[in-house]
Amino acid sequence: MEPPPICSIDSLCSNQISSLLSPPSSLLLDQYYHTLLSSTHSSAINVQQDPNFGKGVYAAMPFNEGDLVLNDRIFVGVQHCQNKIDCFVCSFCFRFIGSIELQIGRMLYLQEVNASENHGCNEMEMDSSDEEESSQQCGSGSSSKTKIPLPEGVVESLMNGQLILPYSKEFPLPSPVPCHGGCGEVYYCSASCAEADWESSHSLLCTGERSDPARREALLKFVKHANETNDIFLLAAKAISTTILRYRKLKANNFDEQVKRDKSYDSNNHNFSLLLEAWRPISMGYKRRWWDCVALPEDIDSSDEASFRMQIKELAFKSLQLLKTAIFDKEYCNNLYNDPEFIFVSDLVVASPVEDYFLYIDDLTDPNKEEAEKITQPILDALGEDYSICCQGTAFFALQSCMNHSCCPNAKAFKRDEDRDGQATIIALRSISKGEEITISYVDEDLPYDERQASLADYGFRCRCPKCIEEEP
Ligand SMILES: C[S@@+](CC[C@H](N)C(=O)[O-])C[C@H]1O[C@@H](n2cnc3c(N)ncnc32)[C@H](O)[C@@H]1O
DSSP: OOOOOOOHHHHHTHHHHHHHHSOOOHHHHHHHHHHHHHHTTOTTEEEEEETTTEEEEEESSOBOTTOEEEEEOEEEEEEOTTHHHHOOBOTTTOOBOSOHHHHHHHHHHHHHHHHHHTOOSOTTOOSSOOHHHHHHHHOTTTTGGGOOOOOTTHHHHHHHTOSOOTTGGGSOOOOOEEOTTOOSSOEESSHHHHHHHIIIIIHHHOOSTTSOHHHHHHHHHHHHHHHHSOTHHHHHHHHHHHHHHHHHHHHHHHHHHHHHHOTTOOHHHHHHHHHHHHHHHHHTSOEEEHHHHSOOOTTSOGGGHHHHHHHHHHHHHHHHHHHHHHHOOHHHHHHSOOSOEEEOOEEEEEOOHHHHHHHHHHHOOTTHHHHHHHHHHHHHHHHGGGGGOOEEEEEEETTGGGOOBOSSOSEEEOOOTTOOSSOEEEEESSOBOTTOEEOBOSSOTTSOHHHHHHHHHTTTOOOOSHHHHHHOO
């Protein structure tokens, strides 16, 4: 197979690219995380470096079992393509929107359309998920055998608000706010989320009538390619767009000041340092090349690994070229990011209010339960197991991504009842003393030693936590 062509930018700007990709200095790291922790009021933790494990998160105060250690905001995140059929969520904070009726009606309607068109997205799904995981990820249709369709017109009545389900008022959801760029693709839980998303990335990625027609066409090609291959490219597009927009903002704010201060300043150098500044949240994160760390799918023999990796490397290049055509920014593209290195991403999960609703109905006592179930049972039968599908996606969390793994962790990522959006919530599993490292488990820590190491190999490292050192044969 032909290796992908090397873009001339690599040779023209190789110095700048390598300076962007080189690991940040300890001083920069300390300054960055100090500022990030104070701006997010996360005074309970700090980020320190260890010669063996790199960055890690440490307790700046003691925690008791069950205490909240960290609520980490999403820096960039995307909902998985197929999950969009099942869960209608805010495109910025991933909170469920609309109403219980709209969630259910929309899910049943879109599952039906999807089944009849029979063209799923992510046909070449290639993240570390195994088959079971990716069927959960796709959600739709996973339990179609046990589903009993609703009488005609019911789905429509759920979607248009004519049918109100008993007790659904106990689960109010924010009204959907459409994207003001007019793309009709994304919705939000509030005007402030719509604005924040527009400002941070969507103004470059919107395919609505406010965008230039040539760009729109190029963007649609990029999105189609991502949907047909791997939606990690959509996350990368958000990260790149966020950087470009941060850069433009920094430049606009700094330019006049610099000219006033220093009439002989070198604008090229200055712009490059602003670009570095804009890229900082990503450059500080833990990064690896995507095609190197994607787990080898089970149906691919290890002797074919090299050609598999070459194939997905080409996919990444193709995706990057399509994105560049769509959101070309001369200064950004000539200086930054021609090499799809990817930040360490985490799963994004938000529990479904539809599941909570049916659990609530189940907990009612007769005669209220009996009365409610006359209406809700046929709906539950139509949904099958899909009634509990949660919002799933991938996101980059600036602080959570600094947390090292341990097979005997003292904290875990856990959604509490009040956590209704995509933020990463970390809870103490036991008492943690001040100064102790806070660790989470990336895999099931109850698996035997060999299986843990095999699972962690998908994350690209061999675990050296105290439990593994002790159990090492
Ligand atoms: C999400 S990052 C954690 C933060 C990272 N230490 C850093 O410097 O940014 C995951 C990476 O940290 C290292 N790491 C985390 N836990 C480890 C462990 N238990 N044993 C060995 N390396 C570990 C591995 O290099 C892994 O790929």
